[in-house]
Amino acid sequence: MDIRSEKVGDVLVVRVSGELDLATAGEFRHRVDADLDRFGSRDVVIDFSELGFLDSSGLGALLGRYRRVAERGGRVAVSGCAPHVRRVLELSGVMRIIACHPSVREAVAAFGGDTSSASGGGVP
Amino acid sequence: MSGRLSPPKGPLNWFRLELPARPENVALVRVAVGSLASHLDFTLGEIEEIRVAVSEAFSNVVLHAYPEEGGAASGGTVTVEARAGGGVLEVSVSDRGVGIADVELARRPSYTTRPDRMGLGFVFMETFMDEVAVTTSPGHGTRVVLRRRLPVRNGAPSDGASGDERAGT
Numbered sequence: 151m152d153i154r155s156e157k158v159g160d161v162l163v164v165r166v167s168g169e170l171d172l173a174t175a176g177e178f179r180h181r182v183d184a185d186l187d188r189f190g191s192r193d194v195v196i197d198f199s200e201l202g203f204l205d206s207s208g209l210g211a212l213l214g215r216y217r218r219v220a221e222r223g224g225r226v227a228v229s230g231c232a233p234h235v236r237r238v239l240e241l242s243g244v245m246r247i248i249a250c251h252p253s254v255r256e257a258v259a260a261f262g263g264d265t266s267s268a269s270g271g272g273v274p
Numbered sequence: 275m276s277g278r279l280s281p282p283k284g285p286l287n288w289f290r291l292e293l294p295a296r297p298e299n300v301a302l303v304r305v306a307v308g309s310l311a312s313h314l315d316f317t318l319g320e321i322e323e324i325r326v327a328v329s330e331a332f333s334n335v336v337l338h339a340y341p342e343e344g345g346a347a348s349g350g351t352v353t354v355e356a357r358a359g360g361g362v363l364e365v366s367v368s369d370r371g372v373g374i375a376d377v378e379l380a381r382r383p384s385y386t387t388r389p390d391r392m393g394l395g396f397v398f399m400e401t402f403m404d405e406v407a408v409t410t411s412p413g414h415g416t417r418v419v420l421r422r423r424l425p426v427r428n429g430a431p432s433d434g435a436s437g438d439e440r441a442g443t
Contacts, residue, residue: 169301171300171301171304171329171333172297172299172300172329172333172337173297173298173300173301174334177322203304203325203326203329204326205323205326205329205330205333205398206330206391206392206394206395206397206398207329207333207391209392209394210390210391210392213392214306223290230334233319234326236323237319237322237323238326238398241394241397241398241401242392242394242397
């Protein structure tokens with residue numbers, strides 16, 4: 151698993167590649183928490199477009215980040231979910247509280263953020 | 275129903291792996307089982323589902339079977355047996371750990387003994403496989419057998435056509 155973080159407007163964007171499972175969930179948890187503090191962002195988009203695998207251990211780590219961010223009044227969205235990732239998110243019920251957008255840009259735009267380029271929606 | 279693997283029908287391929295109950299081995303097991311599943315004519319989407327189910331079974335062993343030794347740190351081993359043949363993939367994941375006191379409770383959605391977990395392991399196993407059989411003996415270990423049958427596609431049960439992604443989300 152590899153994680154790259156950047157700030158798009160005020161939103162923290164975390165791009166996760168590789169596999170998110172029992173072996174990697176801990177590192178995901180630590181990295182996202184550290185980057186939230188480092189970038190001082192309230193809202194976060196977690197991009198799964200390079201994610202090859204997600205199971206309940208990865209979901210647990212995702213939901214844990216959601217709780218932490220929500221406690222501080224922030225929002226979490228995911229983007230770029232392949233069909234197998236989307237299936238796991240749907241089955242778990244996580245998609246009822248964390249929206250999945252086609253792209254990072256659309257996810258940031260849905261937060262009302264500045265994506266610094268054209269269109270992108272604004273769908274809540 | 276039983277924890278035994280059923281007798282093979284048709285050409286059979288199989289493996290048996292014995293490995294430590296460590297988190298990093300979940301990827302190894304899922305690669306091995308996914309590769310074996312691809313010998314049958316499962317689609318890529320079906321193989322992804324099988325990979326999730328197997329990862330859940332193996333993760334359960336790492337998380338729950340060997341609490342005294344810390345599971346990840348030492349001691350516990352897991353035996354993974356998989357066979358593919360006759361249009362069926364069967365995977366058995368067994369340990370010699372503490373066992374499950376109440377299997378019905380453990381399989382209940384959202385039930386977990388750990389507050390940081392979601393209790394979804396068995397939900398994914400049951401959703402993604404046709405059968406999930408659990409045999410357990412407190413103090414002696416647990417065996418989970420997962421079965422997935424190859425669906426009949428366009429009248430032809432197997433061979434040939436490669437794995438197209440399943441339609442829908």
